[in-house]
Amino acid sequence: EVNKAANFIRNIIEADLESGKHQSVQTRFPPEPNGFLHVGHAKSICINFGFAQDYQGLCNLRFDDTNPAKEEDAYAKAIAADVEWLGFKWSGDIRHAADYFDQLYAYAEELIEKDLAFVDELSADQMREYRGTFEVPGKESPFRNRPIEESLDLFRRMKAGEFDDGAMALRAKIDMQSPNMNMRDPVIYRIKRQHHIRTGDKWCIYPTYDFTHCISDAIEGITHSLCTLEFEDHRPLYDWVLDNISIDCHPQQIEFSRLNLEHTVTSKRKLNQLVLEGHVDGWDDPRMPTISGMRRRGFSPASIRDFVTRTGVTKKVHTVEMSLLENSVREDLGENAPRAMAVLNPLKITLSNYPEDKVEEIAAPNHPQKEEMGKRNIYFSKTLFIDQDDFRESANKKYKRLVLGKAVRLRNAYVITCDEVIKDADGNIIELICTYDENTLGKNPEGYKPKGVIHWVSESHSKPATIRLYDRLFNVPNPGASDDFLSTINPESLQVIDNARVEMSLANAKPEDVFQFEREGYFCADRFEHSAENLVFNRTVTLRDSWAK
Template sequence: MDNTPASNFLQTIIAEDIDAGRVTEVVTRFPPEPNGYLHLGHAKSISVNFGLAQANGGRCNLRFDDTNPEKESQEYIESILADVAWLGYAWDGDVRYASSYFQQLYDWAVYLVEQGRAYVCDLNAEEAREYRGTLTEPGKNSPHRERSVEENLDLLARMKAGEFDEGAKVLRARIDMASPNMNMRDPIMYRIRKIAHHQTGTDWVIYPTYDFAHGQEDAIEGVTHSICTLEFEDHRPLYDWYIENLPVQSRPRQYEFGRLNPSYTITSKRKLKNLVDGGTVAGWDDPRMPTISGMRRRGYPAVALRKFCEMIGTTRKDGVVDVAMLEFAVREELNENAPRAMAVLNPVKVVLTDYPEDKVEQLTAPNHPSREELGVRTLPFSREVYIDAEDFREEANKKYKRLVLGKRVRLRNAYVIEADEVIKDEAGNVVEIHAHTIPNTIGENPEDGIKPKGVIQWVSAAHGVAAEVRVYDRLFNHEAPDKGDNDYMSHINPASLQVVTGAMLEPSLAQATSEQGFQFEREGYFVADRYDHTSDKPVFNKTIGLRDTWNG
C-alpha cells in the first residue's frame, strides 16, 4: 500500500494567496463544539488546519464553538485539549471560546437590528417550519418581519433580560425568504435558553447560533482561511452575508473540503453517544470506538494517525476511505518501532524432562530484529515453560510448523525441543506436554543438522507474569453500518472484544509503562492499558493483528 502524501488543494489556494500578497500571515483555526469526544473525522480536520498553518509558517487557533450549553460539558473540553496535544499539535496562544465573544456578538446583533437587517420573531418552531417553505417552494415572510427598529431593539433587550420563556421569541436575520438557499431564509441568530453555561454561568439566557457566531469569531481572531467540511458549503453565502453586513475587523474566507468517511465506522456524535449511554461500549475512550481517545487507548500511535491523514489527501469531494488504510499505517509504524516481547495467551505447560529442576538460565533476546539501538532483554529459562495450546498437536501434516509429538520445534531465542508424550485430564484435554531439549541448539552456532519445523513463543512457568489481555477487533461487521436504511446497532460485531484472563507474559512486560506498545511475537501488536495496567496486575489491549484478517 502506497503511503505517499496525497494532494491538498487547500495548500495550492494558500500558496496562491501568499504569492499574490492577499495574505501575509496564514491563520487557521480548529473550532470543535464541546458536545462529545473527537473522532477520526476530527483527526483529519485537525491535521488539515494545524498542518496548513505549520507548512506555511502561520498559526492555528484552538477555539471551542460553545454556543449550545445544553449539550456541552467541561469533560468534553478537557478531552479535546488532550486529544489535540496528543496528536502532536500546539495551538497559538491561549485556548479560545466563542463564549468569550458573547458581548461582542450581541452588540453586532443590535447593530443588524439598527440597520433593519434583523428582527425579533414570535413564530413557534412548527409555525417557523411552515413559513420556511421547501426546496421547491419559496418561504413566506413572518408576520413579525416588519416590526420597527425600536420595537425590535426593545424586544431583543427584554429577551436578553430573561423576560420571555424559551421558544417564545428568536432573533432572525432579515435576508430573503424566497432564496433558493434555505440557509438564507431569515435564519435564526439568537434563541432563548435558560440554562447555565460551562464558561459564563448564568450571565446569558440567550445564545447565538453557530451560523451567526462562527464567521464573526473568525473575523475577531484574524483567521485568513476558515476551513470546514463540505456539508457547510451551502452555509457559505450566509457566512459571507454576516461578514459583509457587520463592521468586523477582518474578512475571513470559508473553504470546504471532503469529510473523512471511514468504512466499518460511524462518526455521528449522536450515534457514538448512544453507544456510550446504552452500554454497548465502556465509554467514549473504549478502544473499539473511532474516537481519538479510543484509538489512543487501543494503542494507535499518534504519528500513524497523522500519516493516515496525509495518505488520504485533502480534496473537494466526499468519499468513503477504506479503514484498512488506517490499519496499514498503524502496522507500519508499530512494525518499525515497537519492541518485541513474548506472550502466551492460551497457555499449556511443557515440562523439559532432561532439564535440571533447579537450573535457571538467563538468555538474551533482541528487543527488535533490525533496531540494534533498542537493545536487548533478559529471558529466564527453566525446566517448565508455557507455550500456546494452538502451538501443539499430537499429530499433524507437514504444513503444520509447530510442536508435534516426535517432532522438533525451536523455542524462540532458546533451545530446540522435541515432544515425547502428553498428559491428559479425564475429559481427554491435554494439560501437560513432556519434551526434551536438543543439546547445543542455542546461541550463535547451533548444532549442525538440527532443522526444527518452526519457531514458537514461550514463557518460563516459574517466572512468567499472569495478565489480563483484551483482544479488540472492529466494532462493526458491516462496511457501511449506518448507510441508507441500515440500523447500525444490528451490525455490532459480537467478537469485537474478548477478554483473556489466563495469559502469561515474559516477566519484563510487568514493568511496561502505561501506553507502551509491543509486538507480542506471532500474536500481534499490544499496548499496556492507559488506565488499568499496573506492575502488579498487568493489562494489555490488542492494538491490531500482524496482518489484515478482514481482507484475507
C-alpha cells in the same frame, strides 16, 4: 509537514501568501464540547493545525459553545488533551465562542439598525411553514417590515428576559425567495433560559451557530476557515454576515470532505448512545473510534496523523477502509515496538533432560532489525509454556509448529523434540514431555531439521497477565446507514484472556508501552488498568491484515 501532498487547500493558501493577500496563515479548530473527539475530528485537527504548521502560521483551539444545553466541561478537557496528545499546540489560550457574546450582541444590534435584521413573533411551527421548501419559495413574515426602532426595543427586552422562551426570535433579513434555505431570513438569536458553563445565567438569549461562527473567525483574524462539506450551503450566510457588519477581517471559508471509516460510526450522537447504553466501556473504550479510544488501543499519534495524511484532502465524499488505518498503525509499530514473548493459552512443557534447578539467561534482541533498540534477558528452564495452538499430536507438512515425535525451535533459544503427551481423564492435553538439544542455541541442529519457530516463556520467569483481544465493533461496513445501528454491533468484539503468561521483562512495562508479542500481534499495556502487580495488555492490531475480504 502534515499535509505534504499537493491539494486544493494548499494551492489556495500558497496563492494567498504569494499575492500578499495574507502575510501569514491563521486557522482554527472549533469543536463543540458535547462529546469526545473521534477519528473524523483527527482529520480536521491535522488539516487546521497542519496547514498552520506547514506555513509557520498559528491555529486556535476554540470551543464552539453556543448551545448550552449539551455542553460539559469534562468534554472540553478531554478535547484539549486529545489535541495535545495528537502532537499539536494551539496559539495562546483556549478560546470560547461564549467569550464573544457581548460582541455578537452588538453586531446583532448593528444589523437591526441597518434594517438587516428584525424581531419575529411567528411561532417555530409558523416559521417552518413560511420558510417553504426546495420547490416552494418562502413567504415573508408579517413582522418583517416592522420599524427598526420596534425591533431594537424588542431585541433589548428579549435580552432583559421580558419574554418567554421561543416567544420571539431575531432573524436576518435576507431573501425568502432564495434557492438556498439558509438564506431565507435565518434566525440569528433565540430566547433560551439555560445556564451556560462559562457565562452562567448572564444570558437568556443565545446566538445561532451560523451567526456566531463567522464573527468568531473574524474576531480572531482567521485567514482560512477550513470546515467540512456540510457547511458549503452555509457559506453564503457566512459571507453575508461579515459583509454587513463593521468588522475588517473576512476569512475565507473552504470546505473539504469528511472522513468516514468503515465498520464504525463517527457521529457524536451515536457514540454517546454506545456509551450511555453500556455497549462499550466508556468513550475511551479501545473499540471506540474516538481519539482517546485509539490511544488506549495503542495507536500512536504519529500513526493517526499518517493515516489522515494518506486519506488526502479533497472534496470527494468517500469511506475509508479500516485496513488503511490499521496499516498505518502496523507500520509504525513494526518499526518502533520492542519484541516480547507472551503465551495466550499456555500449555506446559517439561524438558526431561534439563537439570531441575538450572536457569539460563539468554540475551534476546528487542528488535530484529534495529540493534540500537538493545536486548533484554529471557530465561530458559526445565518447565516452559508454549501456546496450545502450537502443538498437535499429528499434523501434515504445512503445520510448522510442534508435533509429537518431531522437533521445533523455541524462539531465541533451543530446539526441542516432543516425546510424550500427557492427558487428563477427559482426554485433554495438559502437558508435554520434551527433550532439548543442548547444541542448538544460536546454531542449527546436526542431522535433522526443526519444523518452524514458536514462542514460549519459562514457568519460573514469566508472569500471569490479562490480555484483551479486540475485533471490529460493528459487523457491517456502514453501521450508520442501518435503521438500527445497534443491531449491527459485533457481539464478539472483545475477548478477554485472563490466564495468559508473559515473559518476565514485561513486569516492567509502563501503561501505554507498546510491544510486538511475537507471532501474536501488537499490544499495549492498558493506560489505566495495567500495573506491575496486575499486567493488562490490549491488542492494538494483528500482525497481518485480517480484514481482507
